Amino acid sequence: MLLGFSTVSLYKTHPTISRETFGIFRAMGCNVIQVMCLNEDDILKLINEITVSDLAGFSYVVLHAPPTVVSINTLELLQRAQDSFHFQAIVIHPSEIENWEIFSRFNLPISIENMDWKQERGKYVDSMQAIFEKIDAGMVLDLNHCYTNDPSMRLAKEMTDEFGTRISQIHLSGFETDHDLLFKTKQTEIMDAIVDKNLPIIIESICETVEDVKAEFKYVKKYLFKK
Secondary structure, eight states, X not given: OOEEEEGGGGTTTSOSSOHXXXXXXXXXXXXXXXXXXXXXXXXXXXXXXXXXXXXXXOSEEEEEOOSSOOOHHHHHHHHHHHHHHOOSEEEEOOTTOOOGGGGGXXXXXXXXXXXXXXXXXXXXXXXXXXXXXXXXXEEEEXXXXXXXXXXXXXXXXXXXXXXXXXXXXXEEOBOSSSSBOHHHHOOHHHHTTOOOTTSOEEEOOOOSSHHHHHHHHHHHHXXXXXX
């Protein structure tokens, strides 16, 4: 079982880049963590203030790049972070990237995330196919994003069937208005769309308190793994 959280889940109460946030997830028993950098300052904070030992205890560690336009400067900072921490994947939102050629200048384990209903690019299979024709990368299957585009979750199956072994990880959360708590929405149909439970599963539900984090982890773990 590879299950854990994105640090964005606690952004309302804790910094996404902090030893305290990492410690909360580690103490809960998470063996997966996604370090969310909301901007370039967060990447610099990661490089300058966090050490490899601060992320010890997690079997799978992912860096989420800022979900904005990715520039050469951003990629240079991501490369510095990668050289220090050796992340298993670096997650990129494709919605605002126009020049995929710039990625060839760097040695980064890129995984492209499918997008939600608010974006123009990366929402459906054909759009993701067009992206993978421009960059050889992994894929992050975000099930919340699939649900926003197709509540029947057929889209999630189409994504899984089409991209199969390219999928490096799963992003999971409920949806009513945003990345909502599954223990409150009870949207088991979103969790049922996970075909391969051996993939790292990253919970991105936005939590108001640490107690919400604990309740969400317990609920998702029990449902997915019947424990």
